[in-house]
Each structure stands twice: as structure tokens, then as C-alpha cells.
Amino acid sequence: MSPVPDRADDHEHDLVTPQLLRGWRLPAPTGGKESRGRILIVGGSAEVPGAVLLAAEAAMRAGAGKLQVATAASVASILSVALPEALVRGLPETSSGALAADGVDRLEDLVEGASAVLVGPGMTDVEEARRLTDRLLPSLDCPVVLDALGIASVTADPGCLQRLAGRAVLTPNPSELALTLHRDQAEVDDDLAGAALELARRTGVPVAVGGVTSWVASPGGSLWRDESGGAGLGVSGSGDVRAGVTAGLLARGAEPEQAAVWAAHLHGRAGERLAAAVGGLGFLARELPAEIPRVLAELEI
Numbered sequence: 001m002s003p004v005p006d007r008a009d010d011h012e013h014d015l016v017t018p019q020l021l022r023g024w025r026l027p028a029p030t031g032g033k034e035s036r037g038r039i040l041i042v043g044g045s046a047e048v049p050g051a052v053l054l055a056a057e058a059a060m061r062a063g064a065g066k067l068q069v070a071t072a073a074s075v076a077s078i079l080s081v082a083l084p085e086a087l088v089r090g091l092p093e094t095s096s097g098a099l100a101a102d103g104v105d106r107l108e109d110l111v112e113g114a115s116a117v118l119v120g121p122g123m124t125d126v127e128e129a130r131r132l133t134d135r136l137l138p139s140l141d142c143p144v145v146l147d148a149l150g151i152a153s154v155t156a157d158p159g160c161l162q163r164l165a166g167r168a169v170l171t172p173n174p175s176e177l178a179l180t181l182h183r184d185q186a187e188v189d190d191d192l193a194g195a196a197l198e199l200a201r202r203t204g205v206p207v208a209v210g211g212v213t214s215w216v217a218s219p220g221g222s223l224w225r226d227e228s229g230g231a232g233l234g235v236s237g238s239g240d241v242r243a244g245v246t247a248g249l250l251a252r253g254a255e256p257e258q259a260a261v262w263a264a265h266l267h268g269r270a271g272e273r274l275a276a277a278v279g280g281l282g283f284l285a286r287e288l289p290a291e292i293p294r295v296l297a298e299l300e301i
Helices: 018-022 050-061 073-082 101-106 126-139 148-156 158-164 174-181 185-190 192-203 238-251 256-278 289-299
Strands: 038-042 066-072 086-091 116-119 144-147 168-171 207-209 214-217 223-226
Touching: 018 256, 018 289, 038 050, 038 238, 050 066, 050 073, 050 238, 050 289, 066 073, 073 086, 086 101, 101 126, 116 126, 116 238, 126 148, 126 158, 144 148, 144 238, 148 158, 148 174, 148 238, 158 192, 168 192, 168 238, 168 256, 174 185, 174 192, 174 207, 185 192, 192 207, 192 214, 192 223, 207 256, 214 256, 223 256, 238 256, 238 289, 256 289
Parallel strands: 038 066, 038 116, 066 086, 116 144, 144 168, 168 207
Antiparallel strands: 207 214, 214 223
């Protein structure tokens, strides 16, 4: 986890509270699974299949109705057993087990009809991830979340999301944020809020960056600060869960900024609940998704 930014007062922002969220309610779930959205998650690799598993479960716990996963062929059968709720498709992989860019051709029917797409969790080859995302983005007509190496296309070309007209969310960690902005890590750590605002303005989409304090920045200059969570969330896989929650909320109809702000708080409060249960540190990212519906219930009263 990065240090608490010491320049928060430099930026006008809204503090995320239960009261704020209750005044900005998520779309009410209606009907069956189709009415709650179909989500597609693209990511994983032979060495990191669990990132997709974490994101997928988090998306469903956030309320998405149908789940589709596209991942490395060598681990697809394992994930299909671990995710009995999902359609799981294996994609070509490189010799190192990373997703190969030419696998995009196998996503056409999954993209069609998707309510939201998440790209990036568990990807391990920067160049292949960039080429894959470069080829995938023009085919998307739904909101998208770019996480981890899924942001490689944005690093190369901040304007690559323009055709989505703001219907996207970037969920970098502080290191990925610095890399995407081509700035020094210490400089970004010193002002996470300012860095998030800069990337949001460059790309035209909301940016959600986690840390001890989480920030969500809109391209129009709005800024939200969320102080829920704690040090326990600084654990492997935590960011995959947050990206999955964001995508799940988009799939069920939330607007991009709304999904990013709600996801930050749901993720943080889930971490607080687990920290209280174990007495501080020591909970696992895989335990976070199960807490999401409980936090949602608390907020939606």
C-alpha cells in the first residue's frame, strides 16, 4: 500500500460516506440474470490464473447476472471447474503461458451482447497485452474496465479510449499509475489525487486508484476520496477483486463514475469487516468477494 497522500487539501473533493452512496443509489436489480447484465472478463495466464478467478467472483458478488471468462487455454478447464457459474473459453497463449494477442479473434461472439468487459487481471506479457487490447477495444460497444496490464494500451496512447465516450474505468495501482503517466513513482505517491486527475483528463474516462486512501477522478475534474479499508487490503489479489467489483457494477447498469466510487467503498468496507474478524492483518483476497453482498445490504437499506 502506498503512503497516505499528504496533499489531499490541494484538491477539492467529496468524501465517500454511506450517506453519499445512499443518495447515489445503484440501479435496482430487476428480473432475471439477463436483466442484471452479462460480463466478460479477459485475463489470466498459465502462471497467474487466480487473478481472473478473484475478479470473476467479485463481479458476480457485486450483482452481475451472467459471467463469461476468456483466459489461457492451459488453465481454462481448471477455471471452469472453479467457476461453475461461468462460460470459460481458452485462448491461445505464448510459449511463456501469457495470453496471445491473436486470441482476440475468439472473443467476437462473447463481446457481442456483453454489458461490461474487464481486461487485464493476471496478464503477464506487456506487449501481448497491449496488442490484444488494441485489437479488442474497437469492437466494444459496452463499458470497459482496464486493469493491470490491460492499461498497457493507454500507456502507449492515452487517446485510445476516445471512441468509448467516457464509458470506461481505469483501475491502476499507484505503480501502474506512475508508469502510465510516464512519471516518477515518488512524485505520483506524493500526490495520488493529482495524478489520478491528470490521467482522467488525458484519457477522458474515470480513474480509480487504491492505496491507504483511495481516489476516484473524473475527466471533468470531480474527485472522490475514500478512507475505508486499511493495511490489510495490501495483499496479493486485492486489486483484482476491486476491478471485478467495478466491472460487476457496470454490468448491472451503474454509470462509470458511480461504479468506481461504489467499488472503492465496497472493497474498503469488505476489508474492514475481515480485519475486524481476524484482528488486523492476515485475511486473504479470496475472502473479500463474499463480504461484498453484506456491505451492499448495509448500504442499500
